[in-house]
Amino acid sequence: MSKQIKVSVRNLVEFVLRSGDIDNTFMGSTRAVEGTRAHQKVQNSYGEEYTPEVALRHILNYEDFTIEIEGRADGILKTDENIIIDEIKSTIRPLDELDEDYNQLHWAQGKCYGYMYAKENKIDEINIQLTYYNIEWEETRKCIKYYTFKELEEFFLGLIEEYVEWANMTFYWQMVRDAAIKELSFPFKNYRKGQRKLAVAVYETILNEKNLFAQAPTGIGKTISTIFPSIKAIGEGIASKVFYLTAKTITRQVALNSIGQMAWKGLRIKSIFITAKEKICLNEEVKCNPRDCPYAKGHYDRVNQAIMDVLEKQDMMTREIIVEYAQLHQVCPFEFSLDLSLWSDVIICDYNYAFDPNVSLKRFFEGNGNDYIFLIDEAHNLVDRSRDMFSAQITKEPFIKYKRLFREKFPNVSKAFNNCNNAMNKVKREHVSNKDFYYQKEEITDIYSPINKLIKELEEWLINEKGHGLHEEIQELYFELLRFIKIADFYDKRYVTYIEPMGKDMLLKLFCIDPSYLLSEILKKVRAAIFFSATLTPLDYYRDVLGGDEEDYIIRFSSPFPKDNLCLLVGDTISTKYKDRDKTYLNVVEYIEEFVSQKKGNYFIFFPSYKYMEQVYLNFVDRNPDIRTIIQESFMTEEDREKFLNRFNLETEDTMVAFGVLGGIFSEGIDLIGDKLIGAVIVGVGLPQICFERDIIREYFQSENGLGYEYAYMYPGMNKVLQAAGRVIRSEKDKGAILLIDERFGIIKYKRLYPKEWSHYKRVANSKLIRVKLMEFWKN
Template structure:
């Protein structure tokens, strides 16, 4: 059976013939609109004989393929009995520097349209007319070439042959991959408890084209249990490409380790780890101007060769490997990695490459739905991340600054900046007594002012790249682009608010409920599996992460022996803000009691830095013999690594003080005796603030669960994550002490995992000491 291949004229030409520099420097968002208007203007300048936007399609058999090439010619007309294919290109390059051979790809598109049209209409020869239109001067320059149909056919099949080289590579690889997948067994001799159930549920979800929301405890192997069935579905032609999505770099490594494990069992699968441009750039500063970056200069002359080299020799493509080949071929590593994604079977990347409207991979998600499989790791993190992705804020201060900056040189620009500055000052009339306002509807006036400023700013940005303030002004421009983009998706799930921040004024389009926008993205793929150890309560996460009523949920109990965990609750201590001053000494004593039970390493998690530091000082003063370390508010990656290196299995007692919901309360693995206990102070409630209260009010109106959605569920999630640091494997044993009187109330106990129902109340220090001694004995 012949393989079906569909390709557009534009993609065919651009992929085969691309050459020259990579240049992602500023072009202006209105240029596309201006280009469309220019096309229409040129098309309308011809007479009635001119047919514009002509759709052309050619299907044919070639070697082992049924190939369809399609596209849309800008125009077709007759002149002196000769058929002319018109190809229009808009430019900001001076027309004097454009000659007939300016860009081979421009002629190539016209020649492809000419061949398809000539073949369909049995023509012996045609002309191709190449028109360049300057967007700023509105001047035109035209070139005309005549071609016999045999010349056009020869050129067309030259492109097809070169394109098929890549298609054959892909098809040969698919056969190799699928053969290895058919032979692949689950990479471990036995399934852990819950693993088989999760693997089967994942496979069936993909088969049924649904989404699955899974709460599964730490240690059962969620990553392999979702990846393995997803890979199986690729081999059976059910799935097309896997996106393994994470919130943190550390979880990306777990996914990569799982792929490596299956590779050692014979799996062949192209996997790439996608790294942000800012991190993978080989220069000191990200600047994709080919005059400043040797990797951008001539990038397209070399990149296809680099891609072919990697695909022929490597299955697993890490950041280090991309950097190595980028240096070898002198190409941009980020753009190289984006191109490699097209050929990858599994892409391991951050959430934002799929869900964020600003940075999502347009090459995959702008076209029609594909059989993508989304595996969303640590899915509890996606709620707030999604709110951030779909929200945008601007501050008044830059508008005042650039009003003054342009006052002498660019009066029009200065005025446009000034109008937004004045508008934001004027929002004070909406303030309440607490210096903020909240509006359900958006503010049309600010959008109009922003669009006017953008239009005036674009020509300046194009012509003043050497200006000392250029980068800062460009940042302001992109924040305005983001504001307009979010405005375009603004609906009843958003709110607009403004507030006084120090000496500045903030205006924000705030996404309260990201469920609809997430669900729209999920429709671009076949299936999604959301999994976490703390997806509690499941129905809340299913709703807010964009699940449909018919989607599946699953809760897997802990496979570990309940006797391995000692869970106590000090219910007579209040950690509410008003009571904290009276609790410092009591908490210090409870930490001592836990740490005296057995030599080893302990974490203590607090709801704030201030609270943590107060207790830390008391504890340290009372326990000079105990090694203590404390998290600082801003830690570099190296400092974080040094902090974790303190956790040694050396029969000494250490107590680490950290913040709940911070970098040490989730995503770290301290197995065995590297961590034998955790004390959690408070129920983890997010700090009371304007945004949380806005969320609360919104969900109170929607479902009467405002407090739960805004505060209680996110807080309990932090508690569950922190407690989850203690028992990581079936061999781990440890103690967890929860300190807060709210933990034993009905609403909180409802959120306890099943294995927590063994908890005991620590009524006093003696009671706790006795229980811990019995546990360790």
């Protein structure tokens, strides 16, 4: 049986021949854009004898493989005497520093194209030319070498021979994997209520190349119900990779656990957990160059052996496994994990690796990726996250600071900073005057030209002044400016430019109000995307803002837990609006006191802001000195959070009341099962704080669909409420109570957002009624 492989010339060459160090020492980042222009300038300098961008494809039978190699030669020059394959490389280095052996990978690509062209056209000899083009000086240097067809064939087959070792491993792995997937049954004896329906919906979505938006409450088993059918799709050849995307480390761990459960039942699948560079770095400081990091030095000489080693011995590549093998082979764990992702079937990582234009895994998404599956966990978080990913901002202060610091020694750079500062001053004069905020739908394009010029000046400075004391902070600023210009390319009717004066400083932001279009463009590159969360209410809203369309599927499930296990009380006679808070602190405290007094145990009280929480907390503690209380701090380290949550694990007869913030670290993504949490009070409807950005969102959607307030405030607010309420009932044996305090909970448009399992709620007009209802509930 012939084994099929498809590989690009570039990937073939870079993978087999890579060697040397990781060196992220600044080399310039505008080269991709400039490189395209450089190619075009070189290509246009020739006449009709030159054919640019020649697509080449070669199919080769090697051992029992059929290998398809494809690529694109930069140019082919035909003269009367000979044929020249032209490989163009742009550079910012002085051309006299580049000899003909400057980079063997450049020659290797040219030689591959030369072989493919000579083979197709039955040519016995051919010339390979490297054209180096200096972007800054717009000068070229050409190096040319003559090869016989036999020499090129030997070189090409040598590459293929090394690559086939890897291809064999991949091929036999896929056979083992697919056989195991075929035999795999659902890892639990029985499906929970709704679980089978969700798994089938996911499979059909993948089959039909659609997107699915699923609201599935806690307890259905969302993770396993989305991963299981996706893995089945891999086994059937429908998909090649699954990306499990999430905003939080804790939910990534749940995905790994689900794969572990299936592995226990016989599944063989390569899965990898990608950890951010800062969190997995083994060096004392994150400095990715051979002088400062022993793992960067010689990384590429050793990494292929490290990859082979881990793939032969491990299926589940957790953070711990990656670190272990990185230390064993002395390679950078982060770059190692990115390489391993190419050989993995399931990639578990943060949203930004798929969606953020600045950090996405380009090795997957620059091509098609049309047989990938996205599983987007806690999808409600992607709305604000994607707004952040597609927005960018600059401030005026750095331009003033560095204009001054660079004036004496680097006058050109100082001048470029000054021009940016002048452009910002002009914006301030024309648009802000005495206003606190200003925004407009149109771009302020005058700012782009001075920023682009500054980027060029900084690029040259960063290359030439590597030992300068300001190098690190200037590099950081450089990348911020680059991001700003990159985001400007996306600017359209879904953006606004807004300006916020900050004392003497000023912020200018390209704000993406509606990320749906940019998300939909990314979704087009994959076969199917499954958006799921316990709180996607209303589903139409999430489908709209997350890039879906009316042809995509939506599905909602009721909670699988018994209704009788939840007591839901609605105190809709107290106003918690900002203007009324001073008058209602005592009422809120009385409601909390009655709520926690009916049964000893642990309770959580959630508030819309820190300030409101602290006021109620002080009142509560003053009146109830004997009750144990803890309060969420505005900044908490990982250790602080752990200590806070460990208080719920203490076995004690006493009552503990924890005070936290809606939408904060403790209101979603934490599991306090059984008696660890028996009740929650939610104060307020969770509305985001009224601010300039939210009002821009409101105005935009008001004109788009007449639902401005809902999209900007109400739906995001209720999502926080539903998430916080979801902490109480985490398993079928859990029993608990929830009290909602706010008069708006009694309004019909809010009631419409209640999930089905809240249909039995009881209204409590005063604190005495809370006591009566809870005595009855806890008695049963």
